[in-house]
Amino acid sequence: MATKFYVEDLAQHVGEEVTLQGWLYNKRSGGKIKFPILRDGTGLVQGVAVKSNLSEEVFNRIDQLTQESSFVMKGKVRKEDRAPGGYELDVTDIEILKIAQEYPITPKEHGVEFLMDRRHLWLRSSRQHAILRIRHQIIKSIRDFFDGRGFTLVDSPIFTPAACEGTSTLFETEYFDLGKAYLTQSGQLYAEAAAMALGKVYTFGPTFRAEKSKTRRHLTEFWMVEPEVAFNDLNDNMDLAEDFLVYIVQSVLKNRSAELKTLERNTAFLERVQKPLPRISYDEAVDILHKKGLPFEWGNDLGGTDETVISEQFDRPLMVHRYPAEVKAFYMKRDPQNPKVALAVDVLAPEGYGEIIGGSQREDDLDLLLQRIKEHDLPQSAFEWYLDLRRYGSVPHAGFGLGVERTVSWICGLDHLREAIPFARMIYRLTP
RNA sequence: UCCGCGAUAGCUCAAUGGUAGAGCAUGCGGCUGUUAACCGCAGGGUUGCAGGUUCGAGUCCUGCUCGCGGAGCCA
Numbered sequence: 468m469a470t471k472f473y474v475e476d477l478a479q480h481v482g483e484e485v486t487l488q489g490w491l492y493n494k495r496s497g498g499k500i501k502f503p504i505l506r507d508g509t510g511l512v513q514g515v516a517v518k519s520n521l522s523e524e525v526f527n528r529i530d531q532l533t534q535e536s537s538f539v540m541k542g543k544v545r546k547e548d549r550a551p552g553g554y555e556l557d558v559t560d561i562e563i564l565k566i567a568q569e570y571p572i573t574p575k576e577h578g579v580e581f582l583m584d585r586r587h588l589w590l591r592s593s594r595q596h597a598i599l600r601i602r603h604q605i606i607k608s609i610r611d612f613f614d615g616r617g618f619t620l621v622d623s624p625i626f627t628p629a630a631c632e633g634t635s636t637l638f639e640t641e642y643f644d645l646g647k648a649y650l651t652q653s654g655q656l657y658a659e660a661a662a663m664a665l666g667k668v669y670t671f672g673p674t675f676r677a678e679k680s681k682t683r684r685h686l687t688e689f690w691m692v693e694p695e696v697a698f699n700d701l702n703d704n705m706d707l708a709e710d711f712l713v714y715i716v717q718s719v720l721k722n723r724s725a726e727l728k729t730l731e732r733n734t735a736f737l738e739r740v741q742k743p744l745p746r747i748s749y750d751e752a753v754d755i756l757h758k759k760g761l762p763f764e765w766g767n768d769l770g771g772t773d774e775t776v777i778s779e780q781f782d783r784p785l786m787v788h789r790y791p792a793e794v795k796a797f798y799m800k801r802d803p804q805n806p807k808v809a810l811a812v813d814v815l816a817p818e819g820y821g822e823i824i825g826g827s828q829r830e831d832d833l834d835l836l837l838q839r840i841k842e843h844d845l846p847q848s849a850f851e852w853y854l855d856l857r858r859y860g861s862v863p864h865a866g867f868g869l870g871v872e873r874t875v876s877w878i879c880g881l882d883h884l885r886e887a888i889p890f891a892r893m894i895y896r897l898t899p
Numbered sequence: 900u901c902c903g904c905g906a907u908a909g910c911u912c913a914a915u916g917g918u919a920g921a922g923c924a925u926g927c928g929g930c931u932g933u934u935a936a937c938c939g940c941a942g943g944g945u946u947g948c949a950g951g952u953u954c955g956a957g958u959c960c961u962g963c964u965c966g967c968g969g970a971g972c973c974a
Contacts, residue, residue: 493935500931517931534924551934569909574935575923576911580966636972653974678972679900691974770970822974870974884974895966 474510477544477554484559486541487512490591491532491567493574501529503561505540511593513550514540516558528561534573535591537564579883586890587899597726598886601719602875608718609692609869612711613669618694621661623654623670629849636677638687650675653868656798656853658695659829662864663856669694679894683883684771684821686872688892695866701810701828704865705786708814708824709744711869712784716740719878732880736783736817745785749808752777752787768794775819784823788812797839799827800863812867820877826867833857 472485489507496502499518504511518526532538542556571581572588582589589595613620626640626648642648654670661668671692678685694707716737719727727734747755749769755777756763763773769787778785792801792809799809814824830836836857840847847854875887885891890899 495933495936496930497933497936498930500933502933502936504934513934515932519931549932549934569925571909571924573910573924576935578911578967581910674974676973680972681967682969685973689974768973825974868974873974 474505474507474512474552476509477512477552477556480544481546481554482544484541484543485556486539487556488539488564489537491534491536491538493534494529494532496529501526503529503532503538503540503558505538505556506591508596510552512552512554512556514542514556514558514561516561521558521560525561528563531563531566532561533567534570535567535588537567538562539564579885583885583891583896584899590889593729595886597723597729598875598879598881599889600726601723601730601879602871602887604719604723605715605875605878606690606871608715609671609711609871611718612714613667613692613694616667618667618669619661619665621658621665621668621670622672623651623657623661623693625651625673627651629846636679638675638677652676653691653693655693655695655866655868658693658866659853659864660856662695662697662866663860663862666698667694667696681894682771683885684873686884686888686891686893689884689888690871691868692871693866693868695864697862697864699828699865700863701788701812701865704826704828704867705746705788705812708786708812708826708867708869709742712744712814712824713740713742715874716878727879730879732878737878739783741783744783744814745781747785747787748789749787749791750789755780766791766793769813771821774815774821778815778817778819778821781817784814784816786812786814795827797843797845798829798836800830801835810865814867816873816877818877818880820873822870823873823877824867824869826865828863828865831857831861831863833861 472480472487474487477485487505487507489505492504492506492511494501494503501516503514503516505514516526516529539562540556540558541560542558545555545557546553547555571585572592590599626642628648637649637652640648640650652674654672658668658670669692672690673688674691675688677687696703696707699707717740720734720737752769753763753765756773759776761773761776769777777787788811789802789808790811792799792807795809795811799811802808802810810828812826813822815821816823830839833854836854837847840850872884872887876884879887881887885893
């Protein structure tokens with residue numbers, strides 16, 4: 468079988484005749500010269516077909532190619548500074564595979580609704596291609612980071628018997644004779660159990676929120692990675708989150724610069740993502756809001772605009788720790804120095820992208836945890852297994868969750884989360 | 900759930916209450932270096948749905964449907 472050639476490898480084949488398989492991205496023509504642009508999933512390359520170098524049949528065949536028709540293009544690779552990718556193919560042969568019907572997504576602009584209805588086709592355009600490749604790089608970096616530090620991947624269940632945090636609205640489904648089951652909103656409680664077994668673990672999977680959110684920062688189905696480490700306290704947790712974020716961003720800069728360029732992403736903010744990331748307390752965050760003249764009452768959670776105002780004071784992601792315990796989940800440990808605040812930490816991305824990480828040191832005392840479950844009016848029976856983790860050799864431990872789509876959205880500089888995932892699920896969108 | 904905005908050709912958008920139009924896409928023709936190529940010609944419309952006001956409604960009013968943005972919730 469002949470060697471397969473791909474557009475992204477053409478630089479290594481200058482002067483050689485290669486055969487590429489792909490789809491017609493666009494074409495332009497003069498009377499005696501035609502420029503078919505081939506897209507093969509790894510990149511774009513423009514073919515240069517000159518009438519005098521080809522049989523009339525092959526030359527005219529190019530006219531039949533409609534946008535997105537599949538075809539084989541054979542030609543000699545030539546370095547060409549005028550070409551966007553730096554290389555062109557002097558065409559020696561064209562073979563048509565399948566002529567495409569009239570393609571709905573033209574090289575001109577379209578509305579978001581139209582494109583989302585054709586998401587399965589929209590993925591072929593270069594902007595979406597770049598986003599998906601960066602998403603892949605981010606996911607790979609996440610796994611490489613934890614795998615390289617001795618973490619074990621432990622998958623948590625999607626069906627759960629009860630709300631994890633008791634706050635947000637969950638998707639409900641009938642589960643045989645066992646009553647109702649819910650789609651998970653977090654793998655964290657299971658990650659805690661796994662951390663007691665394996666020390667350093669992470670879960671990585673889809674999570675679901677049935678909130679009727681209609682904003683550019685929300686999806687009903689999104690991916691989250693949640694590390695959990697036995698014997699880590701809040702500071703260890705922040706150290707881990709810091710190393711983690713720096714690793715992800717730097718690996719995208721290093722490996723996906725072409726895609727960032729396609730997206731016209733200003734990488735100045737990304738290049739500044741280096742240790743140390745600033746760490747401020749909730750109290751200090753409130754001071755910033757007050758100095759900016761915003762009315763804000765101690766004890767409330769930070770809203771979207773509050774987060775933006777605070778993050779604008781810094782040139783890189785920042786950590787806000789020690790939130791009022793009242794606004795945080797029941798399992799978060801209180802600060803021994805000040806029981807009014809929880810040992811929680813959120814990481815706010817710059818440029819108004821908001822919260823990309825939320826985490827905490829967990830409550831490891833059985834009696835206090837029981838008390839919190841009562842205070843939050845949660846069914847204790849559903850949490851007995853979770854309480855067992857405090858009954859049998861409880862230790863301090865901490866972890867956090869990172870939202871993959873929000874991270875993709877920030878790193879790519881997107882204005883909506885729906886472009887950060889191949890097939891977005893939102894309140895008014897279940898297809899394609 | 901609440902607040903605001905919108906729906907006109909396949910797509911993106913115009914149209915003082917007075918003959919519904921442009922660019923792109925599609926088809927045909929032209930061009931040997933095009934870069935969202937360009938030039939010429941052609942086809943293409945139940946103005947979201949249902950009422951109302953008016954001599955006359957894409958335009959004004961009422962209701963509905965669908966969508967978009969924001970708040971709340973959070974990753």
